[in-house]
Amino acid sequence: xxxxxxxxxxxxxxxxxxxxxxxxxxxxxxxxxxxxxxxxxxxxxxxxxxxxxxxxxxxxxxxxxxxxxxxxxxxxxxxxxxxxxxxxxxxxxxxxxxxxxxxxxxxxxxxxxxxxxxxxxxxxxxxxxxxxxxxxxxxxxxxxxxxxxxxx
Numbered sequence: 526x527x528x529x530x531x532x533x534x535x536x537x538x539x540x541x542x543x544x545x546x547x548x549x550x551x552x553x554x555x556x557x558x559x560x561x562x563x564x565x566x567x568x569x570x571x572x573x574x575x576x577x578x579x580x581x582x583x584x585x586x587x588x589x590x591x592x593x594x595x596x597x598x599x600x601x602x603x604x605x606x607x608x609x610x611x612x613x614x615x616x617x618x619x620x621x622x623x624x625x626x627x628x629x630x631x632x633x634x635x636x637x638x639x640x641x642x643x644x645x646x647x648x649x650x651x652x653x654x655x656x657x658x659x660x661x662x663x664x665x666x667x668x669x670x671x672x673x674x675x676x677x
Contacts, residue, residue, distance in 0.1 A: 527637040529576075532671065535634035536594060536641065537574050540622050550618050561599030561664045570600035570615050590673040593645065598667060601652070601660040608651030608663030616665055623669065644670040 537556055543549035553564065553571040564571050578593040596619055602611045620643055625632040631640040645668030652663035 526674070532592075532634060532637050532673075533574070533576055533594075535637050536669075536671070539632075539634075540572060540574065540596070540619060543572060543618055543622060550615055558597065561597065562662050564599065566601045566660055570598070570611070572615075572619065573597040573599075584675070587675045589675055592671040592673070594669045594671065596667040596669060598665040600663055602663060603660055604655075604658070606661075608653050608661050609649070612649065612651060612663050612665050616667065619667055639672040639674050640670075642670050642672075644668060 533556070541547070541554055543551050544554040545552050551570050551572045553568045555571070556574045556576075558573050558575050559571075561569075561571065573596070575595040575597055576592070577595050580591045580593075582589045582591070598612060598615050598619060600608070600611045600615060602608045623632055623641060623643060632642070633639065634641060647668055648666045650664050652661035655661040
């Protein structure tokens, strides 16, 4: 069975190419969780991987582990620009990075897990009510479910 760190590193490897240093749309891509408003505007947009929940259910004598990761997608926009117009293409880029390889039904992180899926209720704050005179801070929380193989 794969370790937590192997799984979380493999998941992060899917989104790491979204960094501007690799010609992606994000100035910062990290596993460190920082309050988005504390990230300077010049270091945004920012993508953060949040290892949020690990649930275990039982089917007979077999455990079923399901983990939830949230990708925090944060971006600033200039006052007068709807924050959603900045966030939406970033959200699409992250979802596209999680698509299974061609010919596969599920994203399995190279066989480490049973599946990785965008699943659950997402939340968006476009930042349009920000009180800053210069910019607006928007954030989107993208839920991703990881299903682990049942232990024998």
